């Protein structure tokens with residue numbers, strides 16, 4: 001285990017099991033459709049790559065980079081688009097792939113943008129959900145694990161851009177925050 005981590009919440013194996021389950025359900029629910037699967041960068045990049053391998057229907061992928069946390073453990077409340085999609089979403093069934101939903105601000109903003117561009121449908125899949133952090137109403141279609149109200153890192157999630165490469169999800173030691 002990394003020296004800055006005080007507790008592992010979900011191991012690599014547990015995460016893969018959950019992704020297998022999510023992939024099966026999504027495969028069943030999207031049969032006959034050709035969804036555009038959107039990865040919300042950066043955090044969702046590992047989940048996206050593991051999940052699409054478990055979705056057994058034709059699909060296309062695209063990427064959008066947004067950021068609201070910066071170097072902090074609290075959302076700035078302002079969601080910035082850093083990279084937009086390459087393809088139009090008009091008339092498409094869109095599946096948005098997110099690593100974590102906390103306040104809900106990032107996704108409520110994204111869903112509004114995609115609806116404004118006339119997506120046929122918008123569906124959300126998140127690997128982790130922190131319902132206690134929510135400040136806006138958001139309907140989430142598929143959730144992996146429900147988390148306690150703690151700042152977590154690993155499996156794509158960062159603190160100040162670090163720890164994304166940890167293969168598990170963990171909680172940082174308190175002194176890591178106080179040092180920065």
Ligand SMILES: O=P(O)(O)OC[C@H]1O[C@H](OP(=O)(O)OP(=O)(O)O)[C@H](O)[C@@H]1O
Pocket residue numbers: 040041042043044066067068069070075098099100101102103104105106107157158
């Ligand atoms: O529900 P919210 O409170 O909006 O939080 C969730 C969002 O915050 C994180 O992204 P961040 O803005 O840190 O960018 P990153 O993915 O590049 O780390 C995470 O990856 C989600 O996209």
Ligand SMILES: [Mg+2]
Pocket residue numbers: 043069070157158159
């Ligand atoms: Mg982040």
